[in-house]
Amino acid sequence: MALNMYIHSSQTVSPQGCRAHPEAVQGASRHLFVGLMGTPYQSDLTTSLFRLVEETLKQRHQVTVWTCGYGTMLTQSTLVRPPDPLMPDDTDSKHWSTSEMVQALFQTYGERIRWYVCRYCMEERGAVAQIPQVEIQLPFSFNTYLTLADQSVVLGVKS
Amino acid sequence: MSESSYLMIETQSPDDGPGSTAFIGSAVDLACAGRKVSLWLLQNGVLTLLSPEYGWCDWIAETAGNLCVRVDAFSLAQRSIEHDLVEAAGAETGDMPELVAQMMMPNCKVIWH
Numbered sequence: 118m119a120l121n122m123y124i125h126s127s128q129t130v131s132p133q134g135c136r137a138h139p140e141a142v143q144g145a146s147r148h149l150f151v152g153l154m155g156t157p158y159q160s161d162l163t164t165s166l167f168r169l170v171e172e173t174l175k176q177r178h179q180v181t182v183w184t185c186g187y188g189t190m191l192t193q194s195t196l197v198r199p200p201d202p203l204m205p206d207d208t209d210s211k212h213w214s215t216s217e218m219v220q221a222l223f224q225t226y227g228e229r230i231r232w233y234v235c236r237y238c239m240e241e242r243g244a245v246a247q248i249p250q251v252e253i254q255l256p257f258s259f260n261t262y263l264t265l266a267d268q269s270v271v272l273g274v275k276s
Numbered sequence: 277m278s279e280s281s282y283l284m285i286e287t288q289s290p291d292d293g294p295g296s297t298a299f300i301g302s303a304v305d306l307a308c309a310g311r312k313v314s315l316w317l318l319q320n321g322v323l324t325l326l327s328p329e330y331g332w333c334d335w336i337a338e339t340a341g342n343l344c345v346r347v348d349a350f351s352l353a354q355r356s357i358e359h360d361l362v363e364a365a366g367a368e369t370g371d372m373p374e375l376v377a378q379m380m381m382p383n384c385k386v387i388w389h
Contacts, residue, residue, distance in 0.1 A: 147380050160287065161319040161351070168350070172372045178380055268379060270285075270386045 148179040150266035152259075153188035155273015157215075162273055163191065167218060169270075174226040181231045181262050183254075186275040189239040191215040192232065194246045216248050223250045233262060238275075280383045281312040285375075286321035288389060296324065299389040307339035316375055317367075318348045325361045332365035346370035 151170060157163040166182075173180050184191060196214035200206065213221070222230055232251040239245060239253060247253060254262075263269055284303045288296045300315065307313040317324060324330050325347065336343055345367035352359065352369065362369050379386055 149380065161354070162287075165287070165319060168372045169376065172376045173380070176373070176376055176380065178376075267382075268384070268386065270379070270388050272388050 146177050146179060147267040148181070148265065149173050150181045150183065150263050150269040152263070152269070152271040153182065153184045153191075153273065154186060154271055154275040156187045157191055158187070159273075163215060166272060167215075170230070171222060174222065174229055177229075179229045179231075181233065181266060183233045183235070183259060183262060185235045185238045185256075187238075187242065189234045190242060190244045192219050192234060192248050192251045193244050194248045220248055220250055231262075233258075235259075279312070280385050281314065281381070282306055283314050283316070283375075283378050283384050283386045285316045285318055285386070285388045286324070287319040289320035289323035290327050290330075291323070292320060295389065296321070300324065300330070304335045304339060304343060307343035310342060312342055312344075313339075314344045314346065314378055316346045316348065316370065318351050318375075320351075322347055322351045322355060322357060325357065325365055325367075330365075332367060336366045344368075346374070348372075348375070 151166065153162075153166055155162050157166070170180050170182060193216055196216045198212040198214045201212060219232060223232075233254045234247055234251050235256050236253050237256050239247070282303070284299070286296060286299055286303075288299075290296050303313050303315045325332075332345060336345060345365070347362045347365075347367050347369050349359075349369045349371050352362070359369060378384060
């Protein structure tokens with residue numbers, strides 16, 4: 118599933134291009150924990166999440182994503198994005214759902230990504246139909262995965 | 277062990293509430309106290325460039341080189357904000373590869389707001 122161009126839209130619009138520190142990119146693989154707490158559709162948070170996760174994987178690090186609150190709805194297997202009638206009906210013009218984008222990350226980066234979904238948040242919101250790639254965990258295990266990582270960042274506040 | 281640096285990421289605009297001003301103020305205070313701070317403006321955080329009460333040039337000068345302000349080029353493009361504003365503020369544009377590279381450096385403390 119060729120989703121890179123969608124997740125990587127920053128590459129096409131940025132006038133500056135890639136200015137990452139080469140020594141950091143080529144350094145040892147590290148492990149990033151990303152906690153998604155904020156409501157993803159309230160701002161550009163979903164875009165930032167996918168940009169951050171995919172770029173970290175591209176730089177050959179490991180990523181663990183933990184979603185709480187409404188973030189658990191990003192990986193529902195029932196998500197549907199209707200086709201855009203103004204766009205041609207081909208693969209490159211398809212509007213991917215967030216669950217399809219997560220699946221594409223698993224397909225591209227395999228064992229270097231883990232995606233955990235908080236069971237309580239998921240059940241409270243009725244988002245119980247999840248794609249098979251994600252793992253549903255009790256909230257008590259949050260700290261376990263957090264401490265396994267070398268670096269952590271928490272996006273947003275749960276609402 | 278080398279000294280820690282701070283990577284602070286502001287995603288909210290002044291219109292989102294007082295948190296933006298407080299967060300940027302914390303970054304400036306840390307830099308004034310001698311800490312190395314890299315402040316990234318992402319998402320609506322780039323809108324602080326349009327707000328006249330943010331004295332970026334003065335703050336950067338006050339911190340004696342300890343505060344580095346980066347503005348996400350993708351967020352600028354999404355909001356049709358000219359890059360001239362970034363230069364006028366004494367900041368530089370950056371993109372996600374650079375942000376991730378900084379984030380994954382050892383001894384980097386990341387705070388996302």
